[in-house]
Amino acid sequence: MAEIPTAKPLLEEARRSVAETARKLLTSRLIVNTSGNVSQRIGDLVAITPSARDYMQLAPEDICVVDLDGNRVDGKWLPSSELELHLALYRDCPDCAAIVHTHSVHATAATMLTDELPAIHYQMCDLGGAVPVAPYATFGSPELAQSVLSAIPGHTAVLMANHGSISYGPTLEKALARTVLLEWCAEVWLKAKSVGTPRALNDGQLREATDQMKRYSSARACYHCHPKT
Ligand SMILES: [Zn+2]
Numbered sequence: 001m002a003e004i005p006t007a008k009p010l011l012e013e014a015r016r017s018v019a020e021t022a023r024k025l026l027t028s029r030l031i032v033n034t035s036g037n038v039s040q041r042i043g044d045l046v047a048i049t050p051s052a053r054d055y056m057q058l059a060p061e062d063i064c065v066v067d068l069d070g071n072r073v074d075g076k077w078l079p080s081s082e083l084e085l086h087l088a089l090y091r092d093c094p095d096c097a098a099i100v101h102t103h104s105v106h107a108t109a110a111t112m113l114t115d116e117l118p119a120i121h122y123q124m125c126d127l128g129g130a131v132p133v134a135p136y137a138t139f140g141s142p143e144l145a146q147s148v149l150s151a152i153p154g155h156t157a158v159l160m161a162n163h164g165s166i167s168y169g170p171t172l173e174k175a176l177a178r179t180v181l182l183e184w185c186a187e188v189w190l191k192a193k194s195v196g197t198p199r200a201l202n203d204g205q206l207r208e209a210t211d212q213m214k215r216y217s218s219a220r221a222c223y224h225c226h227p228k229t
Contacts, residue, residue: 010074014040014047015063021172022055025102030183031055036102036164037080040172041090044068048086050077081140088145089168093152098172100179103164106186111159113193118200120189122209123181127167128155129206131182136161157182 009015021038025031034055039048047063049055064075070087072079080086086099110117110133117131124131134151137143148166151158157167157178165186167178192198201209 009061010065011042011045011047011063012060014042015060015065017172018047018049018063019055019058019060021100021176022049022058024176025100025179026055028180030102030104030179032103036100036104037082037086038098038100038172039080039086040098041096045073046086046090048079048083050075051080053077082144084140084142085145085148085166088149089152089166092149093168095170096168097170098175099166099168100172100175101164101166102179102183104179104183104186106190107159107165107183108163109190110186111161111163113190117159117182117186117189118198119206120192120198120200121185122201122206124185124201125206125210125213127157127178127182127185129203130200131155131157131159131185133159133161136163139163159186 018038018040025036025038030036034052037049039046044067046066046068048066049058050062050064053062062077064077064079065073066079066083067073068087068091070083082101089096089099115133117133119130132151132155134147137147144160148158148160156169157165159165165179165182167175167182169175169178189198
């Protein structure tokens with residue numbers, strides 16, 4: 001008997017990647033329990049983690065699919081409580097195709113001490129330099145989305161006062177890497193601050209680091225494929 005073809009789930013690959021990234025956040029202790037959330041935009045649709053589901057058990061079909069107005073397109077669970085925040089970033093930032101939000105320990109702790117995480121390391125040029133702390137607003141509220149939107153121009157990551165961090169990128173891998181970088185920078189800053197006043201890089205040093213990074217990333221090619229002549 002001929003096998004009846006089954007319909008391919010909507011955004012199958014993106015849903016799998018979103019679920020995997022959410023599990024990575026948990027296993028690398030960037031989040032605890034069901035805090036934090038992950039999404040990826042494909043065209044006019046967004047795949048986003050569901051609200052209050054165990055991330056270790058997430059299957060691709062547990063990931064919600066919504067349109068850019070937040071209307072449910074596919075999925076059986078309620079989307080993350082920070083859906084509006086994710087959608088606001090997708091609508092406002094044309095180079096944003098993936099978002100990672102966490103309540104990681106050091107990034108969250110830093111928001112209680114400063115209005116801006118200073119540019120203490122050259123790698124922060126990938127985050128846009130010093131990282132602003134968006135003023136506090138209730139989680140899941142339009143006010144929080146607006147607070148982050150006001151702080152994000154010129155940055156790929158923002159800290160959220162007494163809440164956590166949010167990073168974006170052209171891919172989920174990049175958004176996750178920026179989340180990890182921001183958490184590491186916050187930890188370094190907190191350690192330095194515990195024994196003195198951390199020294200930050202100036203604008204000229206950050207500009208040079210940015211130019212150097214561009215040179216290295218454009219030259220980052222396999223010597224077998226691109227032998228030097
Ligand atoms: Zn949160």
